[in-house]
Structure formats: structure tokens, C-alpha cells
Amino acid sequence: MTSTHLFFVLVTFFLNISITFSTQLRPGFYEQTCPKAEEIVKDVMLESMMRDRRSAASVMRLQFHDCFVNGCDASLLLDDTPNMLGEKLSLSNIDSLRSYEVVDEIKEALENFCPGVVSCADIIIMASRDAVTLSGGPNWEVKLGRKDSLTASQADSDKVMPSPRANATALIDLFSTFYLSIKDMVALSGSHSIGNGRCFSIIFRLYNQSGTGLPDPTIEPEFREKLDRLCPDGGDLEVIGNLDATPFKFDNQYFKDLVNGRGFLNSDQTLYSLDPRSREFVVQFSKDQGAFFAAFVEGMLKMGDIQSGRPGEIRRNCREVNAGSIEQGFVKSF
Structure with a gap:
């Protein structure tokens, strides 16, 4: 058994003892208790995007990084305390996730209108949906009614979240532990239709793919030259590049780029170049934006259903x- 396969066996075991899928979540959960909740979330999300166009991708990404670690419970948002090392500084989140302050602004607006009613976990779900819709992507009815976790764990995040160096096969294995299909995985990877990535995440692709001392041969030559200029060997690893050719528009350009060898991240490009199981859906979505949108919504709803079953507030x-x-002493009950 390879170390990669062993890792996913351990992840599968870890998840099987802690993850459930909620049947209590439902659309319109706040109709009586906070009828303007979804309207407030969307308004604040729009304001944040007008200030910073990157906030749409940043906020949407919060759902992925929250839900994959002990379910959709806003554990990601907890700051560290003297007794708890949270998820914000985990390997996949540090220097990567941003726009936490947007969630703070949404929470403040909701607390002013209906204090103590709307969970932070539901804010992430609603704001993520709005980020997609306001960027030109699909709209959908979200299921709500989550509670916020009482703790967070950097170790748990490090166990689960994939690296930009991950490949399609590893991602298929990981998503399957959450009962997300290959189609779900490819569609949800389409979240990279908007946003940026750092040179840190691709420097190995440009100059030392798989320890060869050579660039990734799947990168289209002209695109590789562009990336070389953006991320020169020995350059600033914090410089950002676009994840696809239309980084502020949620569309199927991401998949077209993968077909043409112009994927920014290794984990993205291998969906087309490495595994025929994922390549099938990359090609389909590159040709049919409607099919991508439908599959993306289905995947987001499935991911939003992941819950830990632990106490919350x-x-x-x-x-x-x-x-x-x-x-x-509720925290100690964990």
C-alpha cells in the first residue's frame, strides 16, 4: 500500500466515525424567526464584492474548507485560544483563506436585525451561494438550520484538506469518503472558475515537477511562458495568478482551460491530463455550461449536508x- 493510499484509508476511518448527513436541514428555515436573513446576507456580500472583487472566490472557498473538516459547522471561523488550536493556521488554510471579515460583517448585520438566531455555519452556506450567483453563476435554494461548533482542530484540518499538489486520483479518493461522486468532485473543482492562486502553489510545476528538475509537460507552452514570467524561479512566492482566464466570472472557462493545458494548479490540470474518469466530465462541462451549473449546484447541496452530529450553538x-x-463546560464534552 502506498503512503498516499494509506493516508486516504486513515482519512476514511477518521470520517466514518465522525461525519453524518443531516436530514433536518431545510429551505426557508428562518422564514419565521429572521425573514430577511437571506436578503441581508446577499446585500452584505454584494457590498463586499464592490469593495474587493476577490472576496467572492474567497468567501465561496470557506464552504469547502469548513464542510470537509467535521462537517459544515463554522469551526473554520473560530480564532485560536490558549486551550484550542483552530483551523485557520492549518496547512491548507494559512496564507490561503481570506475574507473572514466579510462573514463578520454579515453576522453583525444579522445580529442587529434578529439577534441570536442565524448560525455562522448557515452564513457560510448562504454567502457562498451568493458569491457564485453574484459572479454570474447559478442560483439555488439552500438548506439551512445548522448549529455552530463549540471547538475547532488544526490537526483535523491537516488530516483532511488536500494540497495544490494533489492529483485527480487522490481527489477522487478523498471526495468519495464524503459520498461525493467523481462528477461531484469535478463540478465542485469548477469553483476555481473564479479566484486566484499563489506562485507558491505552482512553483514546483514550473521547475521541478515530480522531482525531475523539469516543468510539468502537460502545461501548454505559451501558458507556461506566461507562468514563468509571473512566477520566476527564486521569485516572490506570494504573487497571485488567475485560476482561469475569466477569474471574476463564474462560467465554464475553467474547464476549457484544462482541455487546452492551461490549468493553473496541478490538482486542476490532472483532472483532464491524468485520470480518464475525471477527464470525461471536464470535457462535458467544457462544452456545456448548463450541465456544469446543474452539477455544481447538486455538489454544493450535497457538501452542505455534511454534519458532525456533535453539539452546537x-x-x-x-x-x-x-x-x-x-x-x-460544553466544550469539554467533545
């Missing part, structure tokens, strides 16, 4: 557990 501040919860 409605946080007053998304960055910290309510004081009463700590006093009553």
Missing part, C-alpha cells in the same frame, strides 16, 4: 464560542 460572534457555553 448559535454563536454571537463567529470567531469565538459563546461565553456561557464555556462556563457550562
